Amino acid sequence: MKLVAVTSCPTGIAHTYMAAEALENAAKGKGVEIKVETQGSIGVENELSEKDIAEAHAVIIAAGANVSKERFEGKPVLEISVSEAIKSPKEVIERALKLEKKNYMRKVEEIKQQRSEERTGIFKHLMTGVSFMLPLVVAGGIAIALSFIFGIEAFKEEGTLAAALMQIGGGSAFALMIPILSGYIAFSIADRPGLAPGLIGGSLAAQVGAGFLGGLIAGLIAGYTVDFLKKNIKLPKGLQGLKPILILPLLSSLFVGLLMIYVIGRPMKGLMDVMTAWLQSLSGTNALLFGAILGAMMAFDMGGPINKTAYTFAVGLLGANVFEPQAAVMAAGMTPPLGLALATVLYKNKFSQGEIEAGKAAWVMGISFITEGAIPFAASDPLRVIPSIMTGSAVAGALSMVFGASLRAPHGGIFVLPIPNAVDNLGGYVVAILAGTIVTALMVGLLKKNITGSVKVEARQKI
Amino acid sequence: MKITDMLNEKLMNLDLKANDKAGVINEMIDMLVYEGFVLSKKAILKAVMDREAIASTGVGMGIGIPHGKSNTVVKPSIVFGKSIKGIDFESLDEQPSYIFFLIAVPEDSANEHLKALSQLSRRLMNQEVREQLMKAESTEEVYKVFI
Known part of the structure; x- marks a missing residue:
């Protein structure tokens, strides 16, 4: 294990060096290799090379003055005061050793987080639906794959483990996939009142064979319908409590449901069938x-x-x-x-x-x-x-x-x-x-x- | 340049009389002024106190190292002081301080002096060095610690 450190203090006469000495002694006591760069009034001494930094597990910056951190990008950095390094160098070394190399991972996490916050409009709603659907697809897909261990047709034998796995994966998880997608798209658009019509619309999409495209459309329609109704239905004060519990779910579910059954379902099914057939026949170029x-x-x-x-x-x-x-x-x-x-x-x-x-x-x-x-x-x-x-x-x-x-x-x-x-x-x-x-x-x-x-x-x- | 080259027995006081932090700093600066190493007491006192205001130089372990830079410093100098009774120097460890090194350097000090001072700071982190300084009863013994 190797550490690197930079010490610096306001006048650069005493503390810079005391901290360096303290850290070096403490590291020695623990059998840890350390290189300490001092930025004092003499200038930079014992300068850390790129190699030192690359080899180091973590960086300790003990500074009363500003020390640039650019060199240490991607490294876990422990920033402390010079006094802390002088007063309790052993604890400082221990803390630095415990730092994990997760800065890069964290950076990626932050980017993902930032991106999902930046999403707006339809794309954001679709992604919300997809994120709720994914666990079902993972669990279902793998359960189905496991059922095939017993043979591709094994699940047809009732009462077998293969049949049970297929029931979990295909019968339940995959059956919920499109309703959940649709439901949470609507939820993302219209909050809680959107969930019911979204689930219902998605379930219908699955039943009529409109697949995930049907589910996407059902979710969007359900969400925006509820959103529209929420804003435009005005009730007397005494009846307002009925709006989220009775009026919104009923009207929007009927609207989405009828639309899926009589209008959108069939063409969406056709589109899905064509696309599926085309994809399955894809070969060569x-x-x-x-x-x-x-x-x-x-x-x-x-x-x-x-x-x-x-x-x-x-x-x-x-x-x-x-x-x-x-x-x-x-x-x-x-x-x-x-x-x-x-x-x-x-x-x-x-x-x-x-x-x-x-x-x-x-x-x-x-x-x-x-x-x-x-x-x-x-x-x-x-x-x-x-x-x-x-x-x-x-x-x-x-x-x-x-x-x-x-x-x-x-x-x-x-x-x-x-x-x-x-x-x-x-x-x-x-x-x-x-x-x-x-x-x-x-x-x-x-x-x-x-x-x-x-x-x-x-x-x-x-x- | 070695640490010993910067020590001066005229700048050592093994029995400081002051009772508090400001008093200790004053007493040690007076020695510098008396020996003519500093032209303006006011200037160096301000530099040292300004540094203390950022953070106390009472680093704990019984040690205080007040220091300052000023153009009125003629020659980089180290004043050694020892207080038998111990002084509240606003130490990091909140314990009294007994041993003091007051360091005064000109604004544009030569590197060799600064290097020697950095060596002094490093040496003070060594427990043995501190114990020897505590025991020292003459300027000669102080001097010997750094040989």
């Missing part, structure tokens, strides 16, 4: 192009609206028993962080020290299918990184489609691959992911420029 487009969409904005569109489309198709696009989007969503992680290993001179560190976390993000893991890299050099990851993802998506790989679980990264029957043509699927990863890394190597010169060490303020 068409499959390749389709996979490439889905893949490129996944990488384009790394978890943004375009990515979510492709992803939602694939998840929705699971309910229609079309599993190939799901495989393609997951492969394509994994390769951006994976490819960048590989690039940081292959092309060290094209990345900052912080990025090389972040590359390690990107591996984890990649195998977990967290496309957002590529964002910190793309943010610093979008015009070179985004085309690279789009190319790699297009390759992954295309190959996955061409190989006919299919996936029954909508999430989980490599962790769902070992589940029996979750993936069809597992070998081809793994090849697709690997190829996408390698192409991404090679593209990054081709497009990204070397970082020239050493990192600028900013002038340090001394009093």
Whole structure:
């Protein structure tokens, strides 16, 4: 275990050095390696090199004066006062050792959080619905895959475990998928009163065979209907309590229900049938192009609206028993962080020290299918990184489609691959992911420029 | 330059009379002024007190290291002082302080002096050094600690 520290104080005569000495002694006592840079009136002594920082588990900044933190990007930093370092150096060392390397992960979390806050309008409502639907799809898809362990037709034998698993997955989880999608889209638009008509509209969409497209439409109609009624129905004061409990759910449910049954249901079913049939018949060049487009969409904005569109489309198709696009989007969503992680290993001179560190976390993000893991890299050099990851993802998506790989679980990264029957043509699927990863890394190597010169060490303020 | 090169037995007082923080600082600065190492008592006193106002230099472990920079300092100097009874120096550990190093440097001090001072600060973090200073009964013994 190694730590690095910077000490600095207002006059830079005494405390800077006392703190340095205290930290060095305390670290020695604990058998921890430490390098302490002193920023005192003499100037910078024992300066930390990029290598020191890269090797360090954490950074301690003990300063009364301002110390620039740019050098330590991606590192856990413990900021304390100089006095604290002098007074209780052992505790400071212990606290620094306990810091975890989660800054990069946290950064990605923050980006995801920020994005979901930025979402507005229809897209936000759709994403709310999808997020509530996803757990059902995960649980249902994997339960179904497990039932196939006993044979593809085994569930037809009543009373068997295979039948039970199918009842859980197909009969219940997948049956709830579209109502929940629709219900929570409406909930997102109109709050609680939207839920009932949304669930009902979604249930009808499923019954008439309008699939997830029908569910999306039902949810939107239900939500906006309730919203409209809420604003426009005016009741005398004494009757107002009836509005949310009787009037809104009844009127909106009737409206959405009748619309689904008599007007929208049938054309939506037709559309779903055509699309499903087309997707199932996809092969050769068409499959390749389709996979490439889905893949490129996944990488384009790394978890943004375009990515979510492709992803939602694939998840929705699971309910229609079309599993190939799901495989393609997951492969394509994994390769951006994976490819960048590989690039940081292959092309060290094209990345900052912080990025090389972040590359390690990107591996984890990649195998977990967290496309957002590529964002910190793309943010610093979008015009070179985004085309690279789009190319790699297009390759992954295309190959996955061409190989006919299919996936029954909508999430989980490599962790769902070992589940029996979750993936069809597992070998081809793994090849697709690997190829996408390698192409991404090679593209990054081709497009990204070397970082020239050493990192600028900013002038340090001394009093 | 070594620490010992900056020590001066004329700037050592092993029996400070003051009863409080301001008194100790005053008493030690008076030695500097008396020996002619500082031209303006007012200026160096202000520099030292300004530094104390940011955060007390009573770093605990019985030690205080008031210090200041001023153009009126002729030569970088260390004043050593010891209080037998102990002084409330607004220490980090809230314990009385017994040993004081008052450091005065010109605004544009040469690095060699500053280096020696940084060495002094580091040495004071060593328990053995502190114990020897506590025991010291003559200027010679103080001097020896840093050889």
